Amino acid sequence: MYKTLSSTETYKNPWIRVREDIIERPSGEQGLYGVVEKNDFAAIIAVDNGQIHLVEQYRYPIAQPTLEIPMGGWTDQPDADPMQLALGELREETGYQADKIEKIGFHHVDNGTSTQGCHIFLASQLHFVGQQLDNEEEGLIACQIPLEVFEQKIISGEITDACTIACYGLAKLKGLL
Incomplete structure (x- = not known):
């Protein structure tokens, strides 16, 4: 011990x-x-009609934009209900509301150095209600691409965000996609 x-x-x-x-x-x-x-956060695999909803945003530590699934946490509500957090982050970043959402898992982001965990959700039956970006998300661009294109972007190394890849992999292994 x-x-x-x-x-x-x-x-x-x-x-x-x-x-x-x-x-x-x-x-x-x-x-x-x-x-x-770091506080735990929620990551959302939002899929509808064969399209996955992603966000592109500049990541200062690596000095480049990245393509990722919507994810985030609320510093003013560190103990927020993960489901509410997922719904809120999806709406903030993509402008979409999910009529169907389910928690599919949890993982530690970097258990060798960090306490942070990620609640993983699968969302569908989406309809647009408007983005609500906060200051830290300046320049964030929401987009949708076919799942096959998304997978190719992972394979080719164009998508490098570990959380995005791990969350998608979990959903795929569970037969949800």
Whole structure:
């Protein structure tokens, strides 16, 4: 069993907290562990009529735009109900409302360094009600592409977002797509 001997917060802002822990391993050996604490979020695979709804947005850390499924969290409501979060993020980012939505899973995003988890939803029976982007989503573009094209973009390396690929893979393995 790993034991935390001490924990020091080294950085904090509204989206992230970083701490440095001194740990004791089961062998008794001590070590250092850096932990990134981030709130869980929702990711939505929104599919209707053979089309998947995606968003393209600039990702500052990698200095380029990426094509992803809609996803996000609410810093002002860190304990928001995951279903409500999924419905809200889908509407905010794509402008679509889902008449049918189901939770299909959960995964940890980077369990080697982060506490953050992702609630995965499959949404369908969509109708447009209007985008409601917030300031952090400036320049976000919503689009729809055929599932076959989406899969080719994953295979070719054009889509590189790990969460998008993992969520889609889970839905596919469960026979939902």
